Amino acid sequence: MAGHLIELDSVHKWFGSLHVLSDVNLAVDRGEVVVVIGPSGSGKSTLCRVINRLEPIDAGTIRFDGRVLPAEGRALAKLRSEVGMVFQSFNLFAHLTIVDNVTLGPIKVRRESRAEARERAMRLLDRVGIADQADKLPAQLSGGQQQRAAIARALAMQPKAMLFDEPTSALDPEMVGEVLEVMTGLAADGMTMIVVTHEMGFARHAAHRVIFMADGELVEQAPPAEFFGNPRSARARDFLSKVLH
Amino acid sequence: MDVLVENREVFVSGFWVTFQICVLSATGALILGTLVAAMRISPVAPLRWVGTAYVTVFRNLPLTIVFFMTGAAFAELGAPNADLLKIPGLSSVFTRLGIELPYFRFAIVALGVYTAAFVAEAIRSGVNAVPAGQAEAARSLGLTFTQNLRYVVLPQAGKAAVVPLGSVIIAMIKNSALAGAFGVTGELFSNGSALTSAGGYPIVPVFIGISLGFLVMTVPLGLMLDRLEKRRAAGR
Numbered sequence: 054m055a056g057h058l059i060e061l062d063s064v065h066k067w068f069g070s071l072h073v074l075s076d077v078n079l080a081v082d083r084g085e086v087v088v089v090i091g092p093s094g095s096g097k098s099t100l101c102r103v104i105n106r107l108e109p110i111d112a113g114t115i116r117f118d119g120r121v122l123p124a125e126g127r128a129l130a131k132l133r134s135e136v137g138m139v140f141q142s143f144n145l146f147a148h149l150t151i152v153d154n155v156t157l158g159p160i161k162v163r164r165e166s167r168a169e170a171r172e173r174a175m176r177l178l179d180r181v182g183i184a185d186q187a188d189k190l191p192a193q194l195s196g197g198q199q200q201r202a203a204i205a206r207a208l209a210m211q212p213k214a215m216l217f218d219e220p221t222s223a224l225d226p227e228m229v230g231e232v233l234e235v236m237t238g239l240a241a242d243g244m245t246m247i248v249v250t251h252e253m254g255f256a257r258h259a260a261h262r263v264i265f266m267a268d269g270e271l272v273e274q275a276p277p278a279e280f281f282g283n284p285r286s287a288r289a290r291d292f293l294s295k296v297l298h
Numbered sequence: 299m300d301v302l303v304e305n306r307e308v309f310v311s312g313f314w315v316t317f318q319i320c321v322l323s324a325t326g327a328l329i330l331g332t333l334v335a336a337m338r339i340s341p342v343a344p345l346r347w348v349g350t351a352y353v354t355v356f357r358n359l360p361l362t363i364v365f366f367m368t369g370a371a372f373a374e375l376g377a378p379n380a381d382l383l384k385i386p387g388l389s390s391v392f393t394r395l396g397i398e399l400p401y402f403r404f405a406i407v408a409l410g411v412y413t414a415a416f417v418a419e420a421i422r423s424g425v426n427a428v429p430a431g432q433a434e435a436a437r438s439l440g441l442t443f444t445q446n447l448r449y450v451v452l453p454q455a456g457k458a459a460v461v462p463l464g465s466v467i468i469a470m471i472k473n474s475a476l477a478g479a480f481g482v483t484g485e486l487f488s489n490g491s492a493l494t495s496a497g498g499y500p501i502v503p504v505f506i507g508i509s510l511g512f513l514v515m516t517v518p519l520g521l522m523l524d525r526l527e528k529r530r531a532a533g534r
Contacts, residue, residue, distance in 0.1 A: 130440045133437060134440025147432065
């Protein structure tokens with residue numbers, strides 16, 4: 054089992070009486086790109102958020118890099134620093150410039166020197182194509198630029214895995230491509246990624262495995278060609294018939 | 299109105315004492331209030347209880363009770379003169395802090411702990427105005443609770459809390475008039491009252507003088523807040 058980077062074992066979560074995660078079992082290998090799709094309310098965002106314990110679970114175990122997720126405290130903060138997270142609404146720190154957004158974690162969490170953190174931040178911003186926006190505030194950037202900055206911020210912690218919670222769902226259509234392009238590049242570089250998305254194109258060409266969720270259950274998983282070509286469950290077929298035209 | 303000119307000294311020295319009370323209590327209230335607010339939103343349940351209990355007690359008791367209790371509390375704690383507040387460097391600037399009689403120090407503590415409850419609530423309302431995603435993003439980077447507050451949440455909460463905080467401090471300045479009733483001699487209100495009772499001066503002009511003294515502190519503070527508020531609106 055040592056090979057898996059992320060392991061969920063019989064995970065359950067309730068929001069009140071709503072069973073948002075129902076007996077979820079999932080193992081993600083190092084370097085694997087897993088795309089999670091499914092209708093809204095199926096629990097896919099929650100699945101993403103329980104992995105760095107932004108949402109605590111009610112039953113089951115989650116292991117990251119061989120260790121069970123710690124409860125609140127310094128150990129949890131350390132684990133989170135090793136898992137990058139990208140949110141639907143970007144969540145860039147509104148009062149900090151783009152480059153300060155990217156360096157905050159390395160400086161405060163990793164105790165890196167300002168110069169070192171800044172140098173890597175500029176390299177990352179260059180990689181996501183917004184180095185020229187480094188000294189602006191988030192509100193001065195387009196949605197696509199903000200999301201690319203948020204990816205750079207997560208990468209600055211040199212994480213072992215990246216979680217993407219619907220990273221393109223809040224973007225204007227013309228900006229979706231630039232964000233997916235950055236994500237595709239990351240996947241090609243061997244980053245371990247869990248991506249919750251409605252972008253079927255990305256799932257097809259960048260994922261190693263597609264997971265289909267419905268009603269809090271992990272209904273079906275398969276390589277993309279197999280999943281899109283020949284979905285086994287009725288629910289997946291129904292879903293695909295609605296999203297693929 | 300001659301009374302104001304004739305007794306200029308009395309008003310000015312009273313103003314100076316009141317000013318000292320206000321600066322010291324406000325500083326204490328802002329520091330203590332921030333700590334209490336941090337406790338109220340902390341992930342550690344016992345800290346939350348302490349924070350909530352603090353606000354419940356001090357926001358709901360009349361200030362006069364707090365004044366009474368402060369002297370009693372110091373006596374109970376074995377420091378009837380509150381000597382630990384004779385902070386060397388500070389007492390050379392705020393001369394009243396270092397004097398023998400303890401009432402000035404009691405007044406600072408009473409006003410400070412009372413106002414801190416309101417400061418805490420103003421800051422908490424500011425924190426609530428910061429979108430939840432900001433703290434979530436900070437947590438996902440591995441920032442601890444205190445780092446999250448210090449570098450992400452409070453700098454943004456401050457903007458939303460500035461106006462309610464200003465109102466809290468203005469209320470505190472006016473509340474400081476109560477200190478004279480609890481043994482602090484020579485503050486603005488008690489100096490003015492002495493002019494009417496012992497000096498036999500008419501009440502109305504004397505009270506106008508006292509009011510002017512308070513307005514000198516509260517009106518500029520209010521104007522400053524308006525400007526901050528406008529700048530904040532422009533920054534959005």
